[in-house]
Amino acid sequence: MSNVTLIIAAGVIVMISPILMLTSQGRPKAGQVALVISAPWGPNAAQIAEKSGVQEIAPERAPLGVLVALDSDQSVDRLYSNGAWLVINGKEVLELCSI
Template identity: 75%
Template sequence: MSNVTFIIAAVIFVVASPVLTLLFQSKPQAGEVALVISAPWGPDTAQIAELSGVQEISPERAPLGALVTLEDTQSIDRLYSNGAWLVINGKKVLELCSS
């Protein structure tokens, strides 16, 4: 039984490692690309980006996320106040998706 527990824990760790890498990185700065993630039942990321005054940079977006360019140092605060759940460094996301 202990082998099954170990295998399940290892699988969870391997599956979660890319997400943990994204969550535990430094905050994006003004002028950089950020990934904005929103709630499925709230305003979508396009509305959040528009209300926050930031520009989307990708022609397509995921159902709960969009890549944006941060205009100034207050962009992250505006994104959160307009409904974003997470604002993470988009450079790493672009690196993961292009691999």
């Protein structure tokens, strides 16, 4: 039974490692690209970005996320106050997605 537990734990670690890499980075700064992730209920990420006054930069939207250009150091605070779950560095997301 312990082998099954180890296999399941290893599988979970492998599956969440990209998410851990993205969330463990520092807070994005002004002039950088950020990925805004929203809750499945409530306002979507595009609405949060629009309400926060930041510009979307990608031609496509994900169901729970949108890429934006941060114009000031307060952009991240505005995104969180308008309902964003996470605001993470978008450069690595662009590299992962090959955009």
